Amino acid sequence: MNLLAPGIAFGIVVAAILALAAVGFTMQYGITNIFNLAFSETMILSGFVGYLVNAWGASMWIAALVAAAFGAVFSTLLNQFLYRPFVRRGTPSFGLVIISLAVSIIMVNVLAAVAGTGVFRYDIERTTAFRIGPSAFSNVQVMIVFCAVVVMVGMHLLLNRTELGKAMRATSADPVLARSCGIGTERVIAIAWLVSGALCGVAGVAFFLSTLGFSATSGRTFVVLIIAAAVLGGVGDAYGAMLGALVIGIATELAAIWINPGYKMAVALIILLGMLMFRPQGIRSEYARVRAAEL
Amino acid sequence: MSPEVQHYLTTLLVFGAVAIIASWGLDIQFGDAGILNFAFILSQAAGAYTAALLTLGPPETGGGITLVQEYFWGASVPFPLHLPAAMLVGALVAVPIGFISFRKLRSDYQAIAMLAVSLIATTIMTTSPHLLGGALGLHSIEQPWRRSLGLDKDQYAWFFVGICAVCVAFAGWVVTRISRSPLRRMLCATRDNEAAAAALGTNVLLLRLATFAVGNALGALSGALLVLFLGAYSTSDWVYGETFVLLAAVIIGGAGNRFGVVLGALLLPVGLSEGVRYLPSFGAPGTKESLQMAAVGVLIIAFMWLRPRGIVPERRRRFDELGRTRSVWSRRPHGDDVAGPPAFAEADTAGAEVTVTS
Numbered sequence: 001m002n003l004l005a006p007g008i009a010f011g012i013v014v015a016a017i018l019a020l021a022a023v024g025f026t027m028q029y030g031i032t033n034i035f036n037l038a039f040s041e042t043m044i045l046s047g048f049v050g051y052l053v054n055a056w057g058a059s060m061w062i063a064a065l066v067a068a069a070f071g072a073v074f075s076t077l078l079n080q081f082l083y084r085p086f087v088r089r090g091t092p093s094f095g096l097v098i099i100s101l102a103v104s105i106i107m108v109n110v111l112a113a114v115a116g117t118g119v120f121r122y123d124i125e126r127t128t129a130f131r132i133g134p135s136a137f138s139n140v141q142v143m144i145v146f147c148a149v150v151v152m153v154g155m156h157l158l159l160n161r162t163e164l165g166k167a168m169r170a171t172s173a174d175p176v177l178a179r180s181c182g183i184g185t186e187r188v189i190a191i192a193w194l195v196s197g198a199l200c201g202v203a204g205v206a207f208f209l210s211t212l213g214f215s216a217t218s219g220r221t222f223v224v225l226i227i228a229a230a231v232l233g234g235v236g237d238a239y240g241a242m243l244g245a246l247v248i249g250i251a252t253e254l255a256a257i258w259i260n261p262g263y264k265m266a267v268a269l270i271i272l273l274g275m276l277m278f279r280p281q282g283i284r285s286e287y288a289r290v291r292a293a294e295l
Numbered sequence: 296m297s298p299e300v301q302h303y304l305t306t307l308l309v310f311g312a313v314a315i316i317a318s319w320g321l322d323i324q325f326g327d328a329g330i331l332n333f334a335f336i337l338s339q340a341a342g343a344y345t346a347a348l349l350t351l352g353p354p355e356t357g358g359g360i361t362l363v364q365e366y367f368w369g370a371s372v373p374f375p376l377h378l379p380a381a382m383l384v385g386a387l388v389a390v391p392i393g394f395i396s397f398r399k400l401r402s403d404y405q406a407i408a409m410l411a412v413s414l415i416a417t418t419i420m421t422t423s424p425h426l427l428g429g430a431l432g433l434h435s436i437e438q439p440w441r442r443s444l445g446l447d448k449d450q451y452a453w454f455f456v457g458i459c460a461v462c463v464a465f466a467g468w469v470v471t472r473i474s475r476s477p478l479r480r481m482l483c484a485t486r487d488n489e490a491a492a493a494a495l496g497t498n499v500l501l502l503r504l505a506t507f508a509v510g511n512a513l514g515a516l517s518g519a520l521l522v523l524f525l526g527a528y529s530t531s532d533w534v535y536g537e538t539f540v541l542l543a544a545v546i547i548g549g550a551g552n553r554f555g556v557v558l559g560a561l562l563l564p565v566g567l568s569e570g571v572r573y574l575p576s577f578g579a580p581g582t583k584e585s586l587q588m589a590a591v592g593v594l595i596i597a598f599m600w601l602r603p604r605g606i607v608p609e610r611r612r613r614f615d616e617l618g619r620t621r622s623v624w625s626r627r628p629h630g631d632d633v634a635g636p637p638a639f640a641e642a643d644t645a646g647a648e649v650t651v652t653s
Contacts (some may be wrong), residue, residue, distance in 0.1 A: 035403050037410070091599070092401040096330045098542070099599055101333070105539055106592035109556075109585040116579040131359070221418065224411050231407075262422025269415040274396055276408055281402065 006135035012140045014225075015249025017206045020154060022201035022229035022241040023155060024199030028075075030172040030236030031192045034083050039224035041107035042078070042197065046071040047214065048111065050108035050205040051120055060124050064147075064205045067277040069203025076193045078103065099122045104223075112216040119213040144206045144239075150200065154240055158195070159238060168192055172236055221265055225252065225295055228272040234282020243283065246269070298449055305452035309524050310504065311565050312459035313517045316466045318544045318560035319553065323470060326550035326609065327479055328506040329486030333538055334392060334413040335514055340533040341382035341388045342515025343522035347433045347568055350523070366431060367598050373437035378462070378519055385515020386508040391626065393507040397500050414536040421530045432529020459520055466513050470553050473509070482506055483551075496605025538590055540564050543591045546599050554584030556603040558606060579582050 028036045044236040050067035054060060086099060089287060122257020126138040159165035171188045179185050207222065208214045229248045248268055255267040275282070296304070317339055324330040352371040372380070396405045422431050428434075438455065446454060468476050471478050484492040493499050522528045541565060548559020571587045579636055596607065 035407055068340055085600070091603075094329075094400070094406055094609070095599060095603075096544070097331065097403050097406045101539065101597040102592040102599075105536060106589045106596075109587075109589040109592070113578065113582045113585040131364060189565065207463055221414050224414050227407055227411065262418065264413050265418045269411050272411055273408060277395060277398070281406065294647065 002133065003257045004254075007254045009132050009135070011253035012246075012249030013137075013144060013249075014050060014253055015209060016145045017203055017210055018198050018229050018249050019148050019245035020151060020203035020206060020241045021226045022233070022245045023152070023238050024203065026194035026230040026233065026236055026238060026241040027168075027192055027196040027199075027272060028079075028174075030231070030238075031168065031189055032083065032087070033088075034079075034094075034096050035100060035227075036083075037097065037108060037221060037223060038078065038217045039104040039200060040226060041104045041111070042071055042074055042200050043218040043222070044216070045074065045111060046201035047108060047204035047205070047219075048115065048120075048216075049201075050208070051122060054124075060122060060205075060209075064202060065121070067205045068198040068201035070195045071204065073195035074192060075197025076199060079193045080133045108217065108220065110260045115216040117215060119215050119218050120208075121213045122209060126210070130220075131209050136232065140209050144209060146204065147202070147204045151199065155199075162291070164188070164191065175232040182231075223266050224265060224272070228268040228275075230267055231272055231275050231280070232283060237282060240268075301449045301453065303447075303618065305456050308456045308563065309459050309520070311561060312456075312463045313521045313524075314541075314560040314564040315463055315557050316520070317514050317517035317541055318528065318548070318556045318564075319466050319470045320540075321541050322510075322545050322550060322553065322556045323473060323506055323513070324510040325545055326552070327473070327482040327486065328503055330397075330503060330510075331402060332407070332417070332507070332510070333406055333410040333535065333542075335449075335511070335541060336485060336533045336535065336538040337357040337392075337413055337416055338385040338511035339515030340528075341385045341511075341522070341529045342418075342518030343532070344427050344433070344518075345381040345384040345515070346519035347436045347522050347528055348427075349380055350436050351433065358392065363519070364428050364435070366428055366433060367426050375532065376437070379522065380517060381514040381515045381519035385518070386512040388515075389508045389511035390504065394500075397503045397507075410535065412480065413538065415533055416532055427527060430530050432527060432532070433522075436522060436528070438526060454571075454581040455517035459524075462516060462520055466516065467553070469513065471508070474553060478502075478505075494649055507528045539595075540588075540591055543595045545605075546595060547605055548605040549609060551609030552607045555605050555607030555609075556610065563594075567591070570610035574611045624646065 021039070025036065025039050028034060028039070044068040049070040050063040050091050053066045054063040058066075063240055082099065082103065086096060091099070125138060128136045129139045129142045130137055157165075159169060167178070167183045167188045170181065170183055170193070171185045171192075175185050177188060178188075204219075207219065211218065225248055229244035230241050232243070232244030248271065251271060252264040252267050256264050259267075317335075320338065320449055321332065321335050324332045324335070348369045349365060349372045351369045353368065353369050360442060388460070392409070395410045420427055420514065423429060424431065440454075443453065444454065459597040476478070481492065481497050485497060485502055491498060506652050517547075521532075541560075544559035545556055546559070547563060548557065549555025565644060567587060571583055574583060575581060
């Protein structure tokens with residue numbers, strides 16, 4: 001039985017969700033040098049906000065928008081009132097990793113205390129959109145991929161065609177130089193957290209849409225996939241993160257089909273560790289250098 | 296004492312000993328060497344599984360009968376051998392993980408790699424029940440010398456507390472030896488300025504690996520004690536959140552200060568969970584435990600902000616020309632470290648005077 005084609009198709013669905021998340025994650029790291037381990041929990045929380053809006057009767061689109069807005073506001077507040085004061089005080093980067101892990105543990109446990117162990121699902125109709133061999137793909141999955149592509153094109157336009165995007169890239173590359181060129185880096189950083197938080201919120205809804213039922217602890221290991229995708233693309237590089245998401249998404253789904261679904265995470269880990277060992281600068285670094293030379 | 300009080304007291308003492316040994320192991324790594332080991336709980340798991348396998352004996356071969364529990368290998372060895380074996384396995388497990396992380400990575404990348412290793416190890420062990428019992432875990436692990444001593448339940452519990460006391464004394468000896476040795480000064484130098492330490496000829500990778508192995512060996516010792524006391528162990532006992540509790544104990548107590556870490560270990564893993572036990576139950580099952588973990592997170596953030604060096608901060612020390620620290624009793628209680636006697640202060644060689652701070 002040939003499972004390659006459906007495996008790749010499922011991988012693209014996973015990659016779409018991962019791309020949304022990994023671009024946000026990598027932006028946060030690129031612009032503020034923080035490995036925000038609370039990212040996956042912000043996703044989950046946004047997903048639950050989307051659930052509340054959806055359960056209240058609004059359509060899934062509105063739910064996703066509200067979730068994105070929630071993710072944006074929450075992430076910005078997190079940076080403004082928690083991470084930034086620590087950075088200003090000179091807390092080293094590994095101290096910030098501890099703090100972000102603490103935030104993630106607080107979030108996941110408070111959420112578990114509030115939501116309990118129940119399994120939730122969005123109120124959305126799933127119909128079969130098309131089939132590849134034995135596997136059926138639902139309209140929801142098609143929608144997720146469509147959304148991700150739209151968002152990624154939007155990110156591309158933002159980063160390349162607008163003043164703001166240029167300012168973001170400049171701040172990410174060299175904040176001191178950017179500031180001396182007259183870029184208001186504080187404002188740019190705040191906006192970057194808003195944008196990445198919105199991506200995080202959308203990713204949360206997409207992640208929950210892709211599963212049939214979700215609970216408070218669903219996303220606990222998802223952060224590994226996000227980090228793997230971000231590291232694969234070179235942390236801080238939005239295009240790399242998209243590419244990384246595609247590779248991780250397809251690799252994990254193929255591993256699930258060929259080996260054992262339990263080893264999905266192991267494959268992601270091996271890719272992550274391999275990259276950290278041999279190419280911590282990411283797969284696209286030559287491109288990055290060329291781009292830097294062009295600018 | 297009534298049997299209930301005795302039971303409670305002995306259990307508390309054993310858990311306290313396990314927490315202290317594990318926190319010391321983590322403190323060597325985090326406090327002295329600055330290694331952010333988010334996979335520390337793996338060492339405890341390695342020790343626990345080793346001790347369990349060495350007690351359970353060869354696995355049943357089945358033959359159509361439902362197996363009681365599954366594991367890939369087992370043996371029966373006489374008791375005290377479990378502990379060194381567990382420590383050895385803990386140290387060996389550390390080597391590949393450490394080698395991967397320390398070779399190239401910056402400290403925050405190291406932490407991420409460790410966190411990933413910890414998450415993945417749990418996932419793999421849960422999905423492969425034939426290896427070490429999976430989510431059901433290993434159980435019916437006989438306590439050491441339980442039958443041969445002929446003690447009743449309470450007497451045996453006190454005997455086990457004695458074993459734990461010996462282990463705590465051993466671990467304490469190891470960590471205080473390290474804190475007085477030249478090794479620790481090299482570690483702190485590496486932690487505070489890696490490039491400078493490397494330039495002075497320190498083999499940073501080897502040094503970190505050694506510390507990592509020793510710390511994990513202590514973690515494994517704590518795991519072996521835990522499993523021999525409880526008689527059961529499964530993947531839910533070593534989720535990454537457990538590392539976080541130990542890390543919280545080290546940070547709150549005072550990283551790099553052995554006494555502070557003991558205080559942290561008694562306050563957090565032991566004190567907090569005992570305190571929560573007496574709270575009235577509310578909400579759905581598990582609510583209290585979730586909020587307890589959340590409280591640990593809040594405590595960490597609060598301490599990182601208000602008192603980043605812990606309740607009992609790491610001491611600033613001065614050393615004489617031969618690298619000897621002064622003994623505890625000759626030290627004045629407060630403030631002498633900053634203004635030490637001039638005889639110790641101006642040394643002519645580069646490594647002779649190291650002021651240890653974070």
